[in-house]
Amino acid sequence: MNKVEVRNLTKSFGDLLVLDDVSFDVKDGEFLAIVGPTGCGKTTFLNSLTQIYDIDSGSILLNGEPVNLKKHSLAYIMQEYSTMSWLNVRQNVQFGLEIKGFSRKEVREKAERALELVGLTQFRDYYPNQLSASMLQRVAIARAFAVQPDLLLMDEPYGQLDLELRFKLEDELLNLWRKLGTTVIFITHNIEEAVYLSERILVLSNKPTAIKETIENRLPYPRSVTSEAFVELRNRVTALIKWW
Amino acid sequence: MNRKKKRSFAGSRTEALVYGILSLVILLAVWHLVSLGGRIGKFFPSPFLVIRDFANAFVHAIGRNTMLEHIFFSLRRVLVGFGLGVVVGIPLGLVMACSKAGRAFFMPLFSIVRPIPGLAWIPLAILWFGLGEQSKYFLICMTALVGITMQTFFGALYADPVLIGAARMLGAGKFQLFVHIILPSAIPNIFAGLQGSFAGAWCAVIAAEMIRSDEGTGWIIFNGMNYANTAQVIVGMVAIGLVGLIASTLLKALERRLCAWNIQGK
Numbered sequence: 001m002n003k004v005e006v007r008n009l010t011k012s013f014g015d016l017l018v019l020d021d022v023s024f025d026v027k028d029g030e031f032l033a034i035v036g037p038t039g040c041g042k043t044t045f046l047n048s049l050t051q052i053y054d055i056d057s058g059s060i061l062l063n064g065e066p067v068n069l070k071k072h073s074l075a076y077i078m079q080e081y082s083t084m085s086w087l088n089v090r091q092n093v094q095f096g097l098e099i100k101g102f103s104r105k106e107v108r109e110k111a112e113r114a115l116e117l118v119g120l121t122q123f124r125d126y127y128p129n130q131l132s133a134s135m136l137q138r139v140a141i142a143r144a145f146a147v148q149p150d151l152l153l154m155d156e157p158y159g160q161l162d163l164e165l166r167f168k169l170e171d172e173l174l175n176l177w178r179k180l181g182t183t184v185i186f187i188t189h190n191i192e193e194a195v196y197l198s199e200r201i202l203v204l205s206n207k208p209t210a211i212k213e214t215i216e217n218r219l220p221y222p223r224s225v226t227s228e229a230f231v232e233l234r235n236r237v238t239a240l241i242k243w244w
Numbered sequence: 245m246n247r248k249k250k251r252s253f254a255g256s257r258t259e260a261l262v263y264g265i266l267s268l269v270i271l272l273a274v275w276h277l278v279s280l281g282g283r284i285g286k287f288f289p290s291p292f293l294v295i296r297d298f299a300n301a302f303v304h305a306i307g308r309n310t311m312l313e314h315i316f317f318s319l320r321r322v323l324v325g326f327g328l329g330v331v332v333g334i335p336l337g338l339v340m341a342c343s344k345a346g347r348a349f350f351m352p353l354f355s356i357v358r359p360i361p362g363l364a365w366i367p368l369a370i371l372w373f374g375l376g377e378q379s380k381y382f383l384i385c386m387t388a389l390v391g392i393t394m395q396t397f398f399g400a401l402y403a404d405p406v407l408i409g410a411a412r413m414l415g416a417g418k419f420q421l422f423v424h425i426i427l428p429s430a431i432p433n434i435f436a437g438l439q440g441s442f443a444g445a446w447c448a449v450i451a452a453e454m455i456r457s458d459e460g461t462g463w464i465i466f467n468g469m470n471y472a473n474t475a476q477v478i479v480g481m482v483a484i485g486l487v488g489l490i491a492s493t494l495l496k497a498l499e500r501r502l503c504a505w506n507i508q509g510k
Contacts, residue, residue, distance in 0.1 A: 096414035
């Protein structure tokens with residue numbers, strides 16, 4: 001069953017055509033990565049999907065209906081830290097649940113479970129200015145998973161982290177995804193990350209952005225970045241977006 | 245190579261205290277020396293006389309009131325005028341930041357009023373409200389209003405778009421965005437506005453009391469000037485300085501308590 005159906009999505013800013021007739025589906029529970037050269041319009045693509053931008057033409061359906069932020073449960077984790085500095089870790093994780101109108105008991109329970117999943121239980125009373133970069137991103141991840149979203153959108157969420165932390169959080173994300181079965185769209189310019197995480201990779205072209213190729217990634221989890229199959233797939237994707 | 249470790253001055257509280265006391269002692273010594281000689285000395289009472297008169301003022305009345313009563317009158321005026329400025333300024337700043345129509349309507353008016361110093365309202369305040377308390381409240385309010393409104397406006401206007409986006413994505417409506425994101429984002433700026441405006445309001449009350457009053461710290465100075473009592477003038481100035489210092493310390497402590505999450509408030 002398709003969770004997301006994107007049909008003929010077109011978006012331009014003035015004369016600049018950014019998205020050109022993009023169509024694709026995302027299956028329920030699938031982990032989809034979207035890669036493309038820098039500045040190809042990946043974020044515009046996500047912002048159109050989430051209605052931050054109005055689209056010029058085409059349609060985006062979630063569970064067979066046009067996306068409605070009030071009705072559908074969407075979570076968005078971006079590169080910038082999106083924790084509220086005036087709320088502590090627990091309150092940050094509870095934020096989405098409270099907005100969605102869960103009962104106090106549910107809010108508490110779901111937030112505690114999400115904190116446990118990302119290993120921040122003992123930091124629940126800390127404020128963001130007391131946390132490290134990776135912890136901040138884990139708070140955002142806990143907040144996103146806490147609402148059990150229909151769709152989790154991630155826009156280069158680990159772009160600001162160093163390599164070691166990135167690996168750690170990537171594994172953590174995979175564990176959460178497999179445990180909870182959330183549908184994930186993960187945007188990145190890091191090809192290795194896309195191959196490591198996803199089940200399918202959409203390769204975007206330069207502007208005006210179109211889907212250049214869709215690659216099924218059937219490598220078994222847990223993946224090894226040094227395995228022959230991994231390197232082969234990574235090189236294949238790299239060749240597709242090579243602009244140098 | 246044997247290098248001495250560079251010590252941070254601010255790191256040592258004792259050192260800061262010693263320097264603070266030293267600067268005060270030097271000030272008093274220079275003041276005392278100046279007061280001993282020449283023409284200036286005639287109109288420049290020694291610091292010891294001022295300290296004595298200042299202490300006396302808490303027991304013996306200057307005019308009809310003791311020092312504490314004078315301070316109370318001035319503080320009451322400030323709190324009423326400043327309170328009015330807060331009640332009008334914070335909502336006005338929020339409306340201008342959150343509503344395009346509100347901004348289009350109020351901003352031109354506000355942009356004209358903004359550069360006018362609070363004290364320029366003195367003639368109109370007297371004509372409109374007379375020489376009583378109301379004109380003083382009005383003057384103080386107009387002085388405080390501008391700073392509070394502008395800081396609230398900028399604080400709310402520049403709420404982090406990333407946070408707004410994240411909250412929207414989680415399904416927050418306009419009202420929820422306002423309560424949960426925009427308002428908390430503006431709080432550090434609102435506090436900065438309150439602190440700056442309180443200092444302005446405290447200056448305005450002195451000016452207002454100098455125009456016409458029978459009590460207050462401004463009156464102490466004005467009355468001292470009328471009777472060429474320079475010690476009383478300086479006693480009034482010292483009272484203003486000390487009350488201003490205490491008020492600003494209290495506001496900072498309040499900010500630390502309410503905005504512990506904010507690095508600025510730490």
